[in-house]
Structure formats: structure tokens, C-alpha cells
Amino acid sequence: MEGKRSNAVFCRKNCQGISYRKDNAEIIAERKREYYKANAERNREYYKANAERKREYYKANAEWRREYRKANAENIAAYMSEYGKANAEQIAERKREYENNRAASASTLHLAHTINQIKGDLTNGTYKPE
Numbered sequence: 001m002e003g004k005r006s007n008a009v010f011c012r013k014n015c016q017g018i019s020y021r022k023d024n025a026e027i028i029a030e031r032k033r034e035y036y037k038a039n040a041e042r043n044r045e046y047y048k049a050n051a052e053r054k055r056e057y058y059k060a061n062a063e064w065r066r067e068y069r070k071a072n073a074e075n076i077a078a079y080m081s082e083y084g085k086a087n088a089e090q091i092a093e094r095k096r097e098y099e100n101n102r103a104a105s106a107s108t109l110h111l112a113h114t115i116n117q118i119k120g121d122l123t124n125g126t127y128k129p130e
């Protein structure tokens with residue numbers, strides 16, 4: 001650590017805070033639990049007000065986007081066309097990756113479902129579906 005005293009343990013305050021939170025995670029978690037228990041009503045009101053504020057923000061933002069898209073439909077279409085031509089290879093790769101992941105997760109989910117349904121010994125045909 002250049003520019004620090006020879007007995008310096010951390011390079012900056014941020015690193016010291018990270019280390020403290022890591023070493024005292026259980027104590028900090030307990031303090032948070034106590035705080036939330038003691039201030040349950042206050043937290044409920046805060047989160048309710050915050051949810052309402054976010055709802056209004058996203059509603060206004062959605063309306064603005066809708067109007068913007070209507071007003072600039074031609075420009076957006078031209079941009080998307082140019083982007084598609086310029087990045088065709090990357091788009092195709094993302095589509096392939098998406099399809100591969102979708103197929104893999106579907107087969108994994110099907111296998112997990114099948115395993116969960118089957119109980120008992122499969123070798124002699126005695127099994128009980130759940």
C-alpha cells in the first residue's frame with residue numbers, strides 16, 4: 001500500500017467498513033432484526049408510501065414512453081432496422097443461446113418433476129406416484 005504508514009491495515013475507509021461488516025455479520029443482522037421489530041408500524045407505512053410513489057412514477061413513465069413511441073415511430077423503426085443489420089451476428093447468437101437455455105431448463109424441469117413423482121423400486125415395477 002503505497003502512500004500509507006507502515007502499520008496501516010486498510011487501504012481506505014471503504015475497505016475497513018467492508019471488513020467490519022464481514023467480520024460482524026451476525027451482530028449486524030441481529031441489530032437489524034431488533035430495529036425492524038421495534039419499528040414495524042413505521043416501516044410498514046414507509047414501504048406503503050414508497051410503493052405508491054413507485055407506482056405513480058412507473059405509470060407516468062409508461063405514459064410518456066407510449067407517447068414518445070407514437071410520436072417517433074418512424075425514427076425508432078429506422079434505428080431498429082439499422083441496429084439489426086449492424087448486429088445481426090450478435091442477435092443470432094443471443095437467440096441461439098436463449099433457445100438452448102430454454103430447452104435445457106425445460107428438460108431439467110421435466111426430469112425433476114418425473115423424479116419427484118416416482119417413489120419406490122423401479123426395477124420390479126412397483127412405484128407410487130405422489
